[in-house]
Amino acid sequence: MIEDNDEIAELRANLDRSSHATCEWKVDNDCVACRFQDYQRECINALNQKVLKRSEIADVMALIGVFAPFIPTSRMTNVFGKMLDHLLTSIKFPAPDIDDLAVMKAHRLNGERDEACETIRSLDRKKRIMIETLMEKLPMKSDKTISEGTFVTNYVSPLLYGTLALDDGRVQIYFPNTECQTQKQQGIKADRPDILIRIRGQEAVFGEVTGPAQAGHTAKNAWDLFRLARFGKAFLDNGNSVAPLLQVVYNNGTFMRLTIKTRGMFILEEIGAFEVPTKVAGIPALAATLPTLLAARDDVQQILDGDMNGLKRSWGYGDVRDAKKRIA
Numbered sequence: 001m002i003e004d005n006d007e008i009a010e011l012r013a014n015l016d017r018s019s020h021a022t023c024e025w026k027v028d029n030d031c032v033a034c035r036f037q038d039y040q041r042e043c044i045n046a047l048n049q050k051v052l053k054r055s056e057i058a059d060v061m062a063l064i065g066v067f068a069p070f071i072p073t074s075r076m077t078n079v080f081g082k083m084l085d086h087l088l089t090s091i092k093f094p095a096p097d098i099d100d101l102a103v104m105k106a107h108r109l110n111g112e113r114d115e116a117c118e119t120i121r122s123l124d125r126k127k128r129i130m131i132e133t134l135m136e137k138l139p140m141k142s143d144k145t146i147s148e149g150t151f152v153t154n155y156v157s158p159l160l161y162g163t164l165a166l167d168d169g170r171v172q173i174y175f176p177n178t179e180c181q182t183q184k185q186q187g188i189k190a191d192r193p194d195i196l197i198r199i200r201g202q203e204a205v206f207g208e209v210t211g212p213a214q215a216g217h218t219a220k221n222a223w224d225l226f227r228l229a230r231f232g233k234a235f236l237d238n239g240n241s242v243a244p245l246l247q248v249v250y251n252n253g254t255f256m257r258l259t260i261k262t263r264g265m266f267i268l269e270e271i272g273a274f275e276v277p278t279k280v281a282g283i284p285a286l287a288a289t290l291p292t293l294l295a296a297r298d299d300v301q302q303i304l305d306g307d308m309n310g311l312k313r314s315w316g317y318g319d320v321r322d323a324k325k326r327i328a
């Protein structure tokens with residue numbers, strides 16, 4: 001169950017701001033934002049009656065204005081019905097530019113690491129380093145006794161460096177365990193992201209990681225998703241139009257995007273999954289799901305190019321009404 005806490009207090013303060021002036025986002029002549037408000041009301045009632053559950057995290061996210069149709073709850077399906085299907089978009093991935101076959105061959109050479117490295121020579125330098133690092137660090141059999149720290153350093157970090165980092169330092173990857181500066185500057189409760197990617201020095205991509213010990217802890221992982229939504233909102237409130245988000249729960253990686261749809265309403269979309277190999281034999285599964293990470297890399301590149309902050313908003317979403325007046 002959800003108890004009142006700082007986030008909830010924050011959301012209660014924001015609730016009355018979330019009504020929209022005009023119905024512009026329609027599916028079959030029905031306003032999605034109006035439906036979202038009905039849904040929000042149901043979630044607020046559940047909160048007031050102390051029956052809102054952490055396991056139904058989409059309902060909790062609705063309280064902070066985030067709509068996550070890819071993880072429907074019974075409350076959500078009751079309100080949205082068939083409209084939900086229309087809201088789940090299918091995403092086109094960039095073509096994978098990795099030689100799957102070479103990776104397969106490499107991992108078959110159990111223990112013969114030098115020969116394995118020879119077979120992946122055709123890959124570009126960063127992906128080759130990524131595969132070589134994984135072959136060096138990963139065990140032959142999954143070891144669930146490793147700490148979350150080891151998991152982040154040896155398993156997660158090579159994936160992010162191999163796909164998202166840039167050599168020139170404009171994109172930097174951190175595993176900081178320090179408070180989110182963006183949230184701090186905005187005067188809201190600051191959480192500590194497990195993954196932080198700075199683009200030109202600015203906090204831009206946030207990630208949460210769960211190691212093997214807590215992988216089956218559904219409520220913890222659901223709450224991590226809620227925290228990710230809060231990080232994403234803080235990034236959007238700083239004038240950006242898309243917030244890329246990463247969640248890793250042991251071998252399951254997910255790449256998501258948070259965008260602002262209309263006043264007081266954000267939409268969280270799941271872009272795709274990627275495999276975090278936990279043993280050498282898991283490396284080909286990573287190769288097969290690499291397009292997800294390449295999609296994340298494209299987002300990073302677009303933020304770097306300045307394409308993702310076209311809105312140039314310097315106001316928080318509570319002030320968007322005034323902004324709309326100005327635009328109109």
Ligand SMILES: [Zn+2]
Pocket residue numbers: 020022023024031032033034035
């Ligand atoms: Zn409406």
